[in-house]
Amino acid sequence: xxxxxxxxxxxxxxxxxxxxxxxxxxxxxxxxxxxxxxxxxxxxxxxxxxxxxxxxxxxxxxxxxxxxxxxxxxxxxxxxxxxxxxxxxxxxxxxxxxxxxxxxxxxxxxxxxxxxxxxxxxxxxxxxxxxxxxxxxxxxxxxxxxxxxxxxxxxxxxxxxxxxxxxxxxxxxxxxxxxxxxxxxxxxxxxxxxxxxxxxxxxxxxxxxxxxxxxxxxxxxxxxxxxxxxxxxxxxxxxxxxxxxxxxxxxxxxxxxxxxxxxxxxxxxxxxxxxxxxxxxxxxxxxxx
Amino acid sequence: xxxxxxxxxxxxxxxxxxxxxxxxxxxxxxxxxxxxxxxxxxxxxxxxxxxxxxxxxxxxxxxxxxxxxxxxxxxxxxxxxxxxxxxxxxxxxxxxxxxxxxxxxxxxxxxxxxxxxxxxxxxxxxxxxxxxxxxxxxxxxxxxxxxxxxxxxxxxxxxxxxxxxxxxxxxxxxxxxxxxxxxxxxxxxxxxxxxxxxxxxxxxxxxxxxxxxxxxxxxxxxxxxxxxxxxxxxxxxxxxxxxxxxxxxxxxxxxx
Numbered sequence: 001x002x003x004x005x006x007x008x009x010x011x012x013x014x015x016x017x018x019x020x021x022x023x024x025x026x027x028x029x030x031x032x033x034x035x036x037x038x039x040x041x042x043x044x045x046x047x048x049x050x051x052x053x054x055x056x057x058x059x060x061x062x063x064x065x066x067x068x069x070x071x072x073x074x075x076x077x078x079x080x081x082x083x084x085x086x087x088x089x090x091x092x093x094x095x096x097x098x099x100x101x102x103x104x105x106x107x108x109x110x111x112x113x114x115x116x117x118x119x120x121x122x123x124x125x126x127x128x129x130x131x132x133x134x135x136x137x138x139x140x141x142x143x144x145x146x147x148x149x150x151x152x153x154x155x156x157x158x159x160x161x162x163x164x165x166x167x168x169x170x171x172x173x174x175x176x177x178x179x180x181x182x183x184x185x186x187x188x189x190x191x192x193x194x195x196x197x198x199x200x201x202x203x204x205x206x207x208x209x210x211x212x213x214x215x216x217x218x219x220x221x222x223x224x225x226x227x228x229x230x231x232x233x234x235x236x237x238x239x240x241x242x243x244x245x246x247x248x249x250x251x252x253x254x255x256x257x258x259x260x261x262x263x264x265x266x267x268x269x270x271x272x273x274x275x276x277x278x279x280x281x282x283x284x285x286x287x288x289x
Numbered sequence: 290x291x292x293x294x295x296x297x298x299x300x301x302x303x304x305x306x307x308x309x310x311x312x313x314x315x316x317x318x319x320x321x322x323x324x325x326x327x328x329x330x331x332x333x334x335x336x337x338x339x340x341x342x343x344x345x346x347x348x349x350x351x352x353x354x355x356x357x358x359x360x361x362x363x364x365x366x367x368x369x370x371x372x373x374x375x376x377x378x379x380x381x382x383x384x385x386x387x388x389x390x391x392x393x394x395x396x397x398x399x400x401x402x403x404x405x406x407x408x409x410x411x412x413x414x415x416x417x418x419x420x421x422x423x424x425x426x427x428x429x430x431x432x433x434x435x436x437x438x439x440x441x442x443x444x445x446x447x448x449x450x451x452x453x454x455x456x457x458x459x460x461x462x463x464x465x466x467x468x469x470x471x472x473x474x475x476x477x478x479x480x481x482x483x484x485x486x487x488x489x490x491x492x493x494x495x496x497x498x499x500x501x502x503x504x505x506x507x508x509x510x511x512x513x514x515x516x517x518x519x520x521x522x523x524x525x526x527x528x529x530x531x532x533x534x535x536x537x538x539x540x541x542x543x544x545x
Binding site: 144147148149151152154155157158159161162163164165166167168169170176180222281283284285286288289 | 361369371378402409412434
């Protein structure tokens, strides 16, 4: 019975992180936006759900609100990308992520500060709902990337000059990319909150951004299927190492540190031997008559 | 007058890269822009295409003032440029490079994707047909699904011309299309330009070129820049005889 509930937990958390990784893959893998503050989407999504669920808003509405809030945040943050290129913008987003977390940590009136918020809403068939939403997110990103819109953001990934010279409003495309990434990331945050039933600022440390980056890089940036694969691989390592203490003579503090080392080594291995990830990006092939 | 530039000025620190340049490009002609290295040719292109803001003067295209517009807005008015350094999207296929170049695609607007799906699919089909015919012109049919990054330098120059054909601009601005291309391919490139681009009615080309053979074989008019100033303007034979032009090229050659 215990093993069943563990599998249930693992599948749900992997599905949630898959959605989260899809949102980063959309922005970075497809759109080339280096976002080191991805965790702020998780944070806004989760807090929106926690606050609204406490007020008695139902599941579907609270999730939609979370997606809207997070998408809007993405849209706002994209304005900083106007005059900042690549990695500089990445550093700025890292700062934004921390600002958001520290805001929730110190402003007690907003969401309980360090004590966090807990709410008790049980969603029937939550794991199935989560899996369905993960599948939906996957289908959605695939559909967008198959469209002419997707083609333009893929061009922007390689630099602004070519799309600008072809008359594409690059900044507007970046805003939309961030907003879509925010909507998907907000969904992940909402499900994260419903799964934990309790959130506090500790849940939104920069390490979450690091983990989701690891998923995209290990899986293969620019390929949604790869991102799902990456999420599964990283989650196996992440959760699997918990069992290591049953076999190895180490305490849980050391184990937590060891876990990050293992993931770091995995990233190094991928960078050295499979720089495009385990599932490299594929271009759409056309039949030319 | 398709393009008219009046007193364009560009200052980089203490350097006046463009010092009051005025010139006109007439419709349905090929206008060449030559000058020694550092004379301001590419700076002029960057100012006209909006990639650099100008520090003075006015630029009009099709009667509209364009020098305060963003590069993408200028491109949407029908003025498309190429770059001296290749900008092909190397992680995309040759065909995708062409498809993305088609102007005014409905499917680029997110809100039109669902209600306008039939229109989007129809446009995609049309663009694919157009891109296929351009691939045939370039002799690239077998490379359609190849990554642009796998093409040679010369092939990428051809691809940049293909992207322009796809974009169907009113004016082509070519920044050294033959730089770094071997002589045989230059001949092919020239033949391609003449046959597929210049012969089209209403095609206007503004071209930066160092190769005098290319200039004299396709240009109706040549403008010469030196140290940010226009020093001569005329037909290719006139320019080749112009003493001031010869002096500026020779003086530079002596210095180095």
